[in-house]
Amino acid sequence: MPMRLVASVIALAAVAVGAIGARAQDVARQPGAVYDFDKKGEKPAPASKRDLTGVWEPAAGPNGGVQATGAGAMPSDGKPEHELPFTPLGRETFMAHKPTFGVTQVPSALTNDLMPGCNPQGFPRIVLHNFRTSRIIQAPENMVILYEFNKKWRVIWTDGRQLPKNAEEPTWGNPDPPESRWWGYSVGKWADDYTFVAESNGFDDRTWLDNAGRPHSDALHVIEQYRRIDQDHLEMTITIDDPKMYTKPWVAVKLRLRRQAPSFDIREMECAPIETEEYNKQFADPAAGLDSGK
Amino acid sequence: MKNPYVKPIAWAFAVVMVTLPLWAHHGNAAFDSDKRVTMKGTVTEWFWANPHCFLQFDVKDASGNVVHWVAEGSNPPDMINHGWTKGVLKVGDQITVTVIPVKNGKPIGRIAGVVLPNGQTLDGGFGAPPAPKQ
Numbered sequence: 001m002p003m004r005l006v007a008s009v010i011a012l013a014a015v016a017v018g019a020i021g022a023r024a025q026d027v028a029r030q031p032g033a034v035y036d037f038d039k040k041g042e043k044p045a046p047a048s049k050r051d052l053t054g055v056w057e058p059a060a061g062p063n064g065g066v067q068a069t070g071a072g073a074m075p076s077d078g079k080p081e082h083e084l085p086f087t088p089l090g091r092e093t094f095m096a097h098k099p100t101f102g103v104t105q106v107p108s109a110l111t112n113d114l115m116p117g118c119n120p121q122g123f124p125r126i127v128l129h130n131f132r133t134s135r136i137i138q139a140p141e142n143m144v145i146l147y148e149f150n151k152k153w154r155v156i157w158t159d160g161r162q163l164p165k166n167a168e169e170p171t172w173g174n175p176d177p178p179e180s181r182w183w184g185y186s187v188g189k190w191a192d193d194y195t196f197v198a199e200s201n202g203f204d205d206r207t208w209l210d211n212a213g214r215p216h217s218d219a220l221h222v223i224e225q226y227r228r229i230d231q232d233h234l235e236m237t238i239t240i241d242d243p244k245m246y247t248k249p250w251v252a253v254k255l256r257l258r259r260q261a262p263s264f265d266i267r268e269m270e271c272a273p274i275e276t277e278e279y280n281k282q283f284a285d286p287a288a289g290l291d292s293g294k
Numbered sequence: 295m296k297n298p299y300v301k302p303i304a305w306a307f308a309v310v311m312v313t314l315p316l317w318a319h320h321g322n323a324a325f326d327s328d329k330r331v332t333m334k335g336t337v338t339e340w341f342w343a344n345p346h347c348f349l350q351f352d353v354k355d356a357s358g359n360v361v362h363w364v365a366e367g368s369n370p371p372d373m374i375n376h377g378w379t380k381g382v383l384k385v386g387d388q389i390t391v392t393v394i395p396v397k398n399g400k401p402i403g404r405i406a407g408v409v410l411p412n413g414q415t416l417d418g419g420f421g422a423p424p425a426p427k428q
Binding site for chain 1: 321322323324325341343344345346348350364366369370371372374375396398400402421422423
């Protein structure tokens with residue numbers, strides 16, 4: 001092996017070590033916004049009452065909410081403790097899905113996941129697959145959450161309205177016709193001064209719950225809890241309740257979030273079909289052996 | 295002359311890289327996750343896009359034949375957090391690339407590390423970025 005190549009290998013190894021655990025390196029950060037992170041010995045002020053406003057990022061870092069192998073608390077890794085309480089229909093539907101991660105994974109080009117083609121991932125997959133830096137805007141009548149991943153947003157109504165009574169034929173009421181939605185219908189209220197609870201239903205059942213192909217039906221009911229730990233921290237807990245697919249409700253993720261500066265500019269992460277097409281043509285298809293020429 | 299340090303360094307590198315989590319949108323199934331290939335090449339394209347950036351480069355094999363490689367990185371926000379930019383590579387740049395190759399033997403892989411022309415080293419943009427100083 002030539003000495004210059006040896007030097008390159010050493011340099012690459014150093015990068016790899018740094019990526020694992022080093023906390024002693026300044027790196028290029030997002031222009032105009034420096035990530036705030038937990039520091040030893042800090043004691044944040046108590047949280048403001050009934051306030052979720054702000055830019056929130058997983059406290060573990062920008063990638064701390066990326067759950068590639070499925071919902072963070074129950075990844076699809078084959079471990080008995082992560083086996084979901086499937087109904088027979090739930091298991092059958094799960095096995096019909098072809099995700100790119102988890103125990104039933106296939107190469108990217110062979111997946112039947114709609115999301116890589118830039119179709120909507122919907123809720124709750126946005127938080128069970130790729131929860132990234134997000135901004136919560138609190139208004140008198142609702143909470144609006146702006147998500148970095150695929151540049152999406154949703155509304156949780158706090159004006160006293162009730163969830164659609166029939167999740168399978170959802171509507172806010174007459175004269176609106178029933179309409180299942182990729183992002184569902186969401187309402188929320190404060191359980192106490194520091195805990196906000198939202199519930200959602202009325203989902204389009206073409207979406208998956210997570211990146212590992214866990215299914216949901218049109219009877220899906222999602223419970224979201226946001227608990228203010230202190231001024232700088234928020235804990236998000238997502239519970240899945242879908243009696244058609246699962247025999248009992250299960251907690252899908254519990255994620256500690258860190259508040260960022262109000263000036264933080266959330267980066268654009270848009271799924272563009274023209275870019276996806278190029279990626280598939282140049283990379284994903286040949287990687288799966290689906291191209292003819294390369 | 296055989297360098298006595300090459301083997302231990304290569305093993306250390308391999309062990310470290312295998313432990314890195316791969317947090318891609320797209321799966322690992324196509325990749326030979328335990329394998330690494332390091333080579334010198336010339337950049338022919340640096341495509342900065344979602345869902346993943348990808349790098350195309352030419353490598354001369356032992357017989358002098360040019361082999362065209364394609365290797366993916368992570369998405370732009372993650373790449374930026376790992377020190378990459380849209381303009382960090384230009385056509386014609388001479389670089390050293392380490393990839394996790396695909397299982398089907400084609401010259402396709404996932405970027406595990408790159409040494410830029412200026413000597414700067416970058417990983418593939420996957421996993422947690424290095425944290426700032428406390």
